[in-house]
Amino acid sequence: MSRNHLRSPCCEDDRKASGRCAPRRVALLAVGCGVMIVALNACLNDSQSIALLDSSSITAPGSRGYALYQANCAACHGASGRGNGVAAIALKIRPRDFWNEPFRYVSTMDGIPTSDDLAQTIRSGRLLGEMPASPWLSDEDVRALAEYVLEFNRLGWVERLSGDESMSAADVEEIASDRVTPLEPIVVSMPSPDFRPSSEVGRSLYVQACASCHGPSGRGNGLNMPLDDRGRQVTVRDLTSDPIRGGASPTELFKRIRCGVPGTPMPAQPALTDDQVWQLVFYTRQLMGRPLGQTNP
Amino acid sequence: MLSITQLLALLTTALLAAAHATQPKTNDGYTPTTVSNGGTIVGAVTYDGPTPERRPIEVATKEEVCHKDPIYSETLVVSEDNGLRWAVISIAEINTGKPFPDPENPDTRPTLDQKGCTFTPHVVVVPRQHPLTILNSDGVLHNVHTWSRRNRAKNVAMPGMIEEMKLKFRRTETIRVTCDIHPWMEAWIVITDHPYNAVTDENGAFKLTDVPPGTYMLRMWHESFGPMEKEITVRSNEETRVEFALSKADRLKEGNKNGQ
Structure with a gap:
């Protein structure tokens, strides 16, 4: 599958790419496409994303995560993961922009989610948030999605660091990878033997x-x-x-x-x-x- | 013809490039030796443009400890003689020279205190991989939130009963630090890979001692101004005087949140 569908106009193409578009929201989406600033923002982001997305074997079309992501996540999170999917406009809570925002639920001391942390969020959804649970996905599919969304986060760092003249391309790659590599998760051990809740x-x-x-x-x-x-x-x-x-x-x-x-x-x-x-x-x-x-x- | 989108993209790229152009080079290899014939670099940073009147910040909290003393913004502090406080002076690249200050010595170790609901000092220099001691003199919950790019971000709580904590940083970077609980609190942690750094005092003055003779680029960084560099020559046992004179034109419109 080529990525040309991402170029423009993005609202329409986001829908095709994801293959999902809640019928009740179609009218809203049409309005959404007309909102100049939203469209402009989304298109701008997407045009900048394509080269980076294609440069990664994880996010390139044809990967396992790609098809899963487009089918299960893109409607809200956007085809390129910037939180600007077609359905986003109808949501009370803005979907996560995977490029520029940290993940919320982590088990590490440096704020970077492990694959298990992401898998748990993908599997269970967000309690009373608008992200639904996905009980039908296989464990392998959930893993592939976890890897896929974390890769957006890494590409976000590549994008932000790339303009820095003092960094070589290798520095950018190293730091970007570092910023999505979690520390060992904390061990939630049982309280000590003499512990009494008080x-x-x-x-x-x-x-x-x-x-x-x-x-x-x-x-x-x-x-x-x-x-x-x-x-x-x-x-x-x-x-x-x-x-x-x-x-x-x-x-x-x-x-x-x-x-x-x-x-x-x-x-x-x-x-x-x-x-x-x-x-x-x-x-x-x-x-x-x-x-x-x-x-x- | 370019579309509006393309134009915007170009403009954004150009702006980003301009904003990033001045980050200091990464310099990981520094070998400490004994410097017996070093020279001294002394000087001052001055600013002769308009400065806002210093008024206490209105702090949006009911916590008493935050109201004990008036709190002032430290982003542009200029003395009567135009001396600019909180400018960071560093040799841009140096591979060998005097040893680092002892990170365990309470008199010389880099320290950031949370006192009267301010970070103090406003700018602290820390060699990379050395511990930065964080103190909480207030006895209330603070959090130390670093807005780093090269280093992993940290957002750590210091509850009232925790008086001391250590943080380490891997890479050279100038990092903005805030407290989300008390949003007016702001400081800068300057991570360096050599000990030739100084922060200007209330008169804008600075001094670097025991500098091996040679020619260097001396770098000035301040959160409200674009960075500046000057070539200087240091001679054995002599004093080299350097002035950085800033004017209104050097002022950054939005300030500098990225530490670049």
Whole structure:
């Protein structure tokens, strides 16, 4: 398959490429194509993407990920992964631009997702986000997609670093690869034998490490109004009533608290001990209304 | 004829190229030796253009510790004699010379403190692969968020009870640092591969000591100005004076968020 379909006009071609276009949204899409600025943006991005996409064996047409991606992801994330698919305009939450934005749910201390992290998001979707689960995909297909979307992220770094005169092409390749190569994932081990979940200990840690944004009682009304990576003020998660997007199981909460949520103001917590993170996990779950110490999601 | 899209693409490419043209060269091989006959480079960075009146920043938080002392922007600090503070002066390329300061010595180790809801100092120089000590004197949650390109990004929390933490960086780069919780907090971490760097003081003055005799390019970087380089010659046991005089025309419109 050639990539000429990406060139222009992109809205129409995105639809062909993905082969998916929710009928209810066709009218909206037509309007979308007419919106000059959106179209211009999308076309500009796509024309810049083609050479880079073709340069990678992972994203080149004909790869396993290519067909899967176009069929399952492109409608929202865009044929070239910039978050500008035809259906994107109808969504409340903007789809991820894989080139320029970090992935949210990670199990590493450097904010880079492992293949398993991405596979989990692809498989399960985003809880109450607009990304659906894909239970019908085989494990191999999910892996191929994980590799495929991470490659967009690498190409994003190649693109951003390429204009830097002081870097050789080899430097650009090396740094871009480095920026998508995760550290070893953290080990979520069981708490130590003498660990007891304690509301008191949990609360005191929560006050020092979480409350200034999430609020004294977890309602998302802390003293500060933090900004995300794009400089936008975020609505801090109300832990008592909002869905926990990355999952509320103790293991998932452990990862969110320890590794942070890249792209959002939620930082990693390298300085806490494992037991301190566990105390925060159980205290947070208590704020969510789970009895202290209960471990099922 | 070019379409609007093509024109925009060209324009974007040109702008990006211009913005990236001045990054210092990567220089990984530095061998520390004893410098016995070195010279000194002294000088000042001045700016004679208009400067905004220094007013305290209105801080959007109810945390008391952030209201103890007024907080000022550090992006353009000019003394009465036009001395420009927080400019970074570095020898552009040097492969051998004096040893690095001891990273474990509390008096010389590079340190970034979070104090009164500001990063202090505003600019800190760290040799690559050396630890940068991060302190939290405030006793409230801060986060250290690095906006690096060459190095992996870090966004790490420093809860109130954690007083000290170490960060390391692999590659030379000038990195903007912010705190997402207190968005007015901003600092610059300058990762270098040799010890010949200085940050100008409140009078715009700087000094580099024990420089092996030779001819070098001396580089000036400041977040509000485009970078500047001057060729200088250092002679044994002599002082070489260098001035960087900046004017309104050198001012960057949007500031410099990429550290280039």
